[in-house]
Amino acid sequence: xxxxxxxxxxxxxxxxxxxxxxxxxxxxxxxxxxxxxxxxxxxxxxxxxxxxxxxxxxxxxxxxxxxxxxxxxxxxxxxxxxxxxxxxxxxxxxxxxxxxxxxxxxxxxxxxxxxxxxxxxxxxxxxxxxxxxxxxxxxxxxxxxxxxxxxxxxxxxxxxxxxxxxxxxxxxxxxxxxxxxxxxxxxxxxxxxxxxxxxxxxxxxxxxxxxxxxxxxxxxxxxxxxxxxxxxxxxxxxxxxx
Numbered sequence: 224x225x226x227x228x229x230x231x232x233x234x235x236x237x238x239x240x241x242x243x244x245x246x247x248x249x250x251x252x253x254x255x256x257x258x259x260x261x262x263x264x265x266x267x268x269x270x271x272x273x274x275x276x277x278x279x280x281x282x283x284x285x286x287x288x289x290x291x292x293x294x295x296x297x298x299x300x301x302x303x304x305x306x307x308x309x310x311x312x313x314x315x316x317x318x319x320x321x322x323x324x325x326x327x328x329x330x331x332x333x334x335x336x337x338x339x340x341x342x343x344x345x346x347x348x349x350x351x352x353x354x355x356x357x358x359x360x361x362x363x364x365x366x367x368x369x370x371x372x373x374x375x376x377x378x379x380x381x382x383x384x385x386x387x388x389x390x391x392x393x394x395x396x397x398x399x400x401x402x403x404x405x406x407x408x409x410x411x412x413x414x415x416x417x418x419x420x421x422x423x424x425x426x427x428x429x430x431x432x433x434x435x436x437x438x439x440x441x442x443x444x445x446x447x448x449x450x451x452x453x454x455x456x457x458x459x460x461x462x463x464x465x
Contacts, residue, residue: 228360228397230326230344239340246339246355246403248387248410258305262298266433270440277464323347323354343400351391356407357398358384366393372408 231239253261262268271294278287322333326344336354339345345357359365359382366378371388378392385398388409404410451463 228326228344228399230329231340231342232328236327236338236340236343239342240338243341243406244404245337247337248404248407255306258309259298259302262301262305263294266430266437268294268297270437281459281462283462323351339400339403341400341403345398345400346395347385347391347398348395349391349393353385353387353389353391355387355400355404356384356402356409357400360397360399362394362396364394365391365396368392372412 263272271290275287275290275294278284278290321336323336323339324331324346325334325339326332326346327334331346339355343355344360345354347353353367362382365381367381367385368376368390369379369386370376371390372386385396386409387403387407402408402410448463451458452460
């Protein structure tokens, strides 16, 4: 099967990497510090911060200390959970093979996926994650999971092209790479997600629940404030507000 195709030479691949860049798709990485600080930019935490400020202004230091401790504990617990989730994802990524079998200088060799370039002949089998967009040259009972680019979990019988990020669920194939990195379909989707600020459906639902809770709290707090102020007009307004 190797003798049917020419493939690239090491020199050609080096020149193409200079022209198109490495086969890498940028992801939305976040630093640990920013992850921790993000825990404090939430609506419910905003309410606690307002209460904390009122406590400080009214010299209710005991209340201020208690509220501050609650805010800090919430932030630390949220950070720990998110950090653990990030580590799990990183470990899963490390389990995925970072190399691909290609035809270079007339021989089948394993190279890092990041060094894959346009024109490379690649050989994929069951379980492999497709490293770049490629034209199918040969395939044997090929079935592909394209959920990463289409959102559909159904297996697809591909005969023409195969796309980066999809998974070989059955069969084998030989393909010729035509797009890598940010130029691949997966790279375009990833770039779109990085530049899109629209929250996910989960985040939208969570925000709706949070906002609803805050509205209920504010309504009841307002009613209690008015009733308390009318029945006990001599009370300290700041204490009632807190």
